[in-house]
Amino acid sequence: xxxxxxxxxxxxxxxxxxxxxxxxxxxxxxxxxxxxxxxxxxxxxxxxxxxxxxxxxxxxxxxxxxxxxxxxxxxxxxxxxxxxxxxxxxxxxxxxxxxxxxxxxxxxxxxxxxxxxxxxxxxxxxxxxxxxxxxxxxxxxxxxxxxxxxxxxxxxxxxxxxxxxxxxxxxxxxxxxxxxxxxxxxxxxxxxxxxxxxxxxxxxxxxxxxxx
Amino acid sequence: xxxxxxxxxxxxxxxxxxxxxxxxxxxxxxxxxxxxxxxxxxxxxxxxxxxxxxxxxxxxxxxxxxxxxxxxxxxxxxxxxxxxxxxxxxxxxxxxxxxxxxxxxxxxxxxxxxxxxxxxxxxxxxxxxxxxxxxxxxxxxxxxxxxxxxxxxxxxxxxxxxxxxxxxxxxxxxxxxxxxxxxxxxxxxxxxxxxxxxxxxxxxxxxxxxxx
Numbered sequence: 001x002x003x004x005x006x007x008x009x010x011x012x013x014x015x016x017x018x019x020x021x022x023x024x025x026x027x028x029x030x031x032x033x034x035x036x037x038x039x040x041x042x043x044x045x046x047x048x049x050x051x052x053x054x055x056x057x058x059x060x061x062x063x064x065x066x067x068x069x070x071x072x073x074x075x076x077x078x079x080x081x082x083x084x085x086x087x088x089x090x091x092x093x094x095x096x097x098x099x100x101x102x103x104x105x106x107x108x109x110x111x112x113x114x115x116x117x118x119x120x121x122x123x124x125x126x127x128x129x130x131x132x133x134x135x136x137x138x139x140x141x142x143x144x145x146x147x148x149x150x151x152x153x154x155x156x157x158x159x160x161x162x163x164x165x166x167x168x169x170x171x172x173x174x175x176x177x178x179x180x181x182x183x184x185x186x187x188x189x190x191x192x193x194x195x196x197x198x199x200x201x202x203x204x205x206x207x208x209x210x211x212x
Numbered sequence: 213x214x215x216x217x218x219x220x221x222x223x224x225x226x227x228x229x230x231x232x233x234x235x236x237x238x239x240x241x242x243x244x245x246x247x248x249x250x251x252x253x254x255x256x257x258x259x260x261x262x263x264x265x266x267x268x269x270x271x272x273x274x275x276x277x278x279x280x281x282x283x284x285x286x287x288x289x290x291x292x293x294x295x296x297x298x299x300x301x302x303x304x305x306x307x308x309x310x311x312x313x314x315x316x317x318x319x320x321x322x323x324x325x326x327x328x329x330x331x332x333x334x335x336x337x338x339x340x341x342x343x344x345x346x347x348x349x350x351x352x353x354x355x356x357x358x359x360x361x362x363x364x365x366x367x368x369x370x371x372x373x374x375x376x377x378x379x380x381x382x383x384x385x386x387x388x389x390x391x392x393x394x395x396x397x398x399x400x401x402x403x404x405x406x407x408x409x410x411x412x413x414x415x416x417x418x419x420x421x422x423x424x
Contacts, residue, residue: 013233014230017260018226021226021366024255024260024423025419025423026419026423027423030259031257033260033261040252040263043236045236045243047232047236047242047243047244047245048236048262049245049262049263049265050261050262051261051262053261100393121393138395151393152391152392153233153391153393154392154393155393155395157366158397158398158399161399161400165399171415173399174408174415175412175415175419176419177398177399177402178402178403178412178416179364179365179420180226180365180366181312181332181333181363181364181366182365182396182398183350183366183398183403184370184394184396184398184403185351185367185370186369186370186373186395186396187373187385188382188386188389190385190386190394191390191393191394191396192393192395200390203383204387204390204391207387210239211236211237211238
């Protein structure tokens with residue numbers, strides 16, 4: 001079974017690598033990073049290069065599609081290779097999924113019209129503008145449509161574990177979870193804007209302006 | 213402040229990308245992926261290429277060192293460029309850290325002699341053989357020695373958030389956490405071998421044999 005993870009300039013690395021690390025543990029899944037051109041793409045800040053191993057044209061019928069997010073998504077919401085590929089591959093996939101602002105890409109492709117979906121907490125309005133109905137939920141599944149969206153950045157790990165259960169069974173999902181020792185112990189209860197102070201959100205704004 | 217993340221063939225991607233994604237949010241940190249040679253390294257299964265932007269020689273005095281793990285670590289526990297670099301940079305770092313089997317590298321460099329340390333749950337014996345005292349803990353800090361080790365794969369996210377607190381303050385740490393929406397909701401309570409069934413561990417063994 002082929003899992004194709006989209007890669008593009010100014011993507012968020014963990015959006016892609018979270019699901020990658022879970023799914024690559026499962027022997028019947030083959031993973032490939034797909035992009036507009038073979039070769040390196042750089043994350044938002046340029047600090048990290050990831051390799052695209054196949055072009056979108058070379059992977060026309062993947063079984064599973066994972067679309068990560070990142071600042072780079074804003075460049076092609078009016079249409080572009082990632083959006084076109086998500087739309088074109090969707091009818092043949094077992095699941096088409098997104099992490100973080102990757103749901104903006106699925107929405108831009110018309111796949112989320114009128115459906116509930118999740119995204120990074122900072123962009124529900126943009127998701128709504130693209131035709132979806134944003135909800136505050138870590139993972140939103142529409143199994144009848146074979147569509148799954150996950151919330152911001154780290155949520156792709158939760159999604160991917162659930163996803164292994166859907167593709168195989170609960171034992172496989174738990175195996176992947178224990179292999180990556182996903183026994184989270186965040187040092188703070190600060191995973192969502194609803195649970196942090198105004199001071200923290202001011203710092204978020206400051207940091208995001210300096211580096212986003 | 214320069215954060216240098218080691219990269220080498222057959223590394224585990226999430227070991228590195230977890231901390232990367234947290235730390236890159238903080239504007240006063242500059243991150244660089246460092247390796248034996250500039251250019252691409254491939255993860256364990258070959259599915260993912262990451263770019264090394266600087267050689268170990270080019271980054272002799274980083275402020276922070278992060279050593280990820282992976283099957284690739286086994287190739288140089290008797291000595292090798294990553295081990296030599298970890299040992300050589302240690303006296304000048306503000307913190308030297310590891311994720312997963314990256315602690316084997318720090319131990320091989322002699323940095324963990326007689327100290328408690330953590331690693332992936334599958335290799336405490338190997339860590340002990342290299343002179344450290346393995347403990348079952350997600351993050352082990354020796355702040356007086358400027359050494360921090362984190363447990364398997366996903367634990368680097370927890371470590372890095374705490375780490376931002378040490379490098380800056382609690383507000384910065386919470387900012388990074390909320391930006392990556394680290395509000396984990398694992399679908400199962402299966403993050404550690406102590407909490408999964410024998411059936412799951414049998415599957416882990418099967419998967420690890422097929423793909424490790």
